[in-house]
Amino acid sequence: MLVLSACSSIQTDHLLTWVRADDGAYSIGVREVPELDDAIHMTGELGAVTYGGRIASRADGGWVYTGGVKLTVHAVVMDLDEDNMGTGESVAVPLDEDGLLLYTFYANLAAARAEVEARGVDTGPMFPMDAAWNPAVNPLIEITPADNAAYATGSNTFLLLPDGGDRDVPLLANQGALIHEFGHAIFHLLTTGDPFSAPLATDPAEESYYWQASLHEGFADTQATLLLDDPSFIDASIEMPERRVDDDHAVLTEDMLPANRLEPLLDDPYPLGTVYASFAWDLRVASDPDTAYAIVLDAIARWAPSRASDVEGTAYLQALLQSATDAGLGEVACASAEARFALLATTCPTGPME
Numbered sequence: 577m578l579v580l581s582a583c584s585s586i587q588t589d590h591l592l593t594w595v596r597a598d599d600g601a602y603s604i605g606v607r608e609v610p611e612l613d614d615a616i617h618m619t620g621e622l623g624a625v626t627y628g629g630r631i632a633s634r635a636d637g638g639w640v641y642t643g644g645v646k647l648t649v650h651a652v653v654m655d656l657d658e659d660n661m662g663t664g665e666s667v668a669v670p671l672d673e674d675g676l677l678l679y680t681f682y683a684n685l686a687a688a689r690a691e692v693e694a695r696g697v698d699t700g701p702m703f704p705m706d707a708a709w710n711p712a713v714n715p716l717i718e719i720t721p722a723d724n725a726a727y728a729t730g731s732n733t734f735l736l737l738p739d740g741g742d743r744d745v746p747l748l749a750n751q752g753a754l755i756h757e758f759g760h761a762i763f764h765l766l767t768t769g770d771p772f773s774a775p776l777a778t779d780p781a782e783e784s785y786y787w788q789a790s791l792h793e794g795f796a797d798t799q800a801t802l803l804l805d806d807p808s809f810i811d812a813s814i815e816m817p818e819r820r821v822d823d824d825h826a827v828l829t830e831d832m833l834p835a836n837r838l839e840p841l842l843d844d845p846y847p848l849g850t851v852y853a854s855f856a857w858d859l860r861v862a863s864d865p866d867t868a869y870a871i872v873l874d875a876i877a878r879w880a881p882s883r884a885s886d887v888e889g890t891a892y893l894q895a896l897l898q899s900a901t902d903a904g905l906g907e908v909a910c911a912s913a914e915a916r917f918a919l920l921a922t923t924c925p926t927g928p929m930e
């Protein structure tokens with residue numbers, strides 16, 4: 577075992593991290609993360625993780641991250657043989673839980689980027705991106721004790737927090753939670769074209785603000801459930817039956833409509849988001865995860881909101897119905913919309929668009 581002082585760097589492609597198995601079980605194991613160049617200071621091609629600093633609101637409605645300082649992960653290099661989870665490679669082994677969470681974040685972000693790129697999304701504009709470990713946060717970013725990761729739109733920054741609960745799998749180590757947060761980054765990129773721009777809808781007095789919040793959560797959960805093919809990815813960390821997408825509980829009700837939600841500090845965007853994510857899961861059940869994800873991406877491109885007033889869930893659902901119809905899943909999509917979105921006035925497409 578070689579102990580390195582903090583001013584050195586650790587340059588090995590192998591990190592000890594939390595690992596999610598295909599069946600959704602978590603353990604600690606070795607992963608290859610060539611994207612991380614320096615495992616002491618958390619720098620690499622995805623970007624740098626820095627400590628502290630501040631995430632504050634910007635005049636245009638986006639966020640900005642400033643003041644982060646160079647980070648030190650206390651870690652050692654060990655040669656782990658097969659009996660000790662390793663492959664005989666040199667492995668960077670963090671000496672505390674914070675380091676384990678940061679290594680897991682980097683490994684999961686690298687994996688999420690690769691999965692999304694493989695499905696045709698150009699994530700180039702957002703990398704390298706910042707990640708802020710334990711920053712001070714503007715109170716308007718609603719962070720609850722159940723949150724350990726977030727994406728701050730406009731700053732193109734991941735916000736990472738130590739584990740706030742005594743969980744078997746810390747939320748920040750939950751691969752689905754990271755793919756969800758990365759989903760916010762993707763949805764922001766696809767709807768604005770610029771990771772550093774403000775969101776389209778920034779006025780909490782307008783319905784578009786609440787549509788945006790819920791469509792964001794809906795896409796984030798869609799991405800997490802489909803890329804992991806797991807309808808209840810959060811449960812490994814926190815039991816949240818209200819967020820699972822593979823049953824019929826998620827149905828749009830009056831209280832979820834933005835017209836009835838014009839109170840930003842008390843707003844809960846998730847219930848409506850779960851309806852959209854459950855709609856996408858219905859497509860997955862009738863096809864496969866990649867087909868369902870491709871339909872959603874196609875629908876966002878078709879919807880193409882360009883101003884706040886475009887951020888509205890009926891037009892988006894109509895785009896989803898057309899994209900599903902084009903993919904040969906019109907019947908399933910229309911049945912799902914009828915069951916889950918009866919309050920929205922959409923029409924079932926008559927056939928594929930030319």
Ligand SMILES: [Zn+2]
Pocket residue numbers: 756757760792793796
């Ligand atoms: Zn979210």
